[in-house]
Amino acid sequence: MVIIHDPQPLPMIKHYKKNGPWIWRCHIDLTNPNKELWNYLVPTVEKYDAVILSLKEYAQNIKTPQLFFMPAIDPFKIKNREMSEEEIKERLDHYGIPTDLPLVVQISRFDRWKDPQGVIEAFKLARKEVDCTFLLLGNVATDDPEGSDLFESLLDCREERIIILSHQDSALVNALQRRAAVVVQKSIREGFGLTVTEAMWKGTPVIGGNVGGIRYQIEDGVNGFLVSSVEETAGRIVRLIKDQKLREEMGRRAKETVRKKFLLNRYLEEYLDLFGAFETIYRLTALPKF
């Protein structure tokens, strides 16, 4: 069984002798794909035995069977494992991150769909009412030609209380998601949003854009907030920073949501069912003909 992730390596299927099922696992939001590009990809997609998409609403009009598996996180990875207060402090001190005021954090690739400018604007509005520090941690995907320009342009937004960092450090991601008073993921388009899952797992309330996979993780007003504008984001930041009890309550429910729905055991079961289905088909086709 071969599983190919995302569009970049999709054509590999044309260059290998196929000895078993090939599955395409697409992680991106396909609700409104660029038509020309999608039509170009379809003949290759249809060479696969199955396609796995993250949400039902990403389904396409193709011949290949489509399955829908929401992603999940590994709670034992460095990014998600338990951390002591000392370990968290050590990571934040290492990068000189101030913890004297509540931290508002967004962690995401430098990509305009993650709306980094919008988060900074929201923070500036929120700061008129509550004292806090904003930290944006991001990276540039090697296959994204626009990422480094966006990063450069964001650097001009830096101020004493607006920190913009780019470090490849999973323990730092973990420490920030734990120490943050509020995590924001103000995406305007999002396939699923693992950063939301990761922060929720740490019992931190998340304010997420009301789009794509974020909507399947956050129940507005219950285990976090869903937002659609800069003003709404600012309002939710202020509300959460002012209300420690609300933060704790939402954080507790957020962690419970991830425990029930977004840990690897559920994902593994879905994959095992799929492998099992193919095993039956391939065993039957491999039977000698009498």
Ligand code: UDP
């Ligand atoms: N991430 C990271 N460092 C960064 C930014 C992101 O390690 O500076 C990780 C983040 O923790 C998450 C993944 O990259 O595991 C991003 O996944 P997500 O589904 O949120 O967004 P994508 O980048 O796939 O659109």
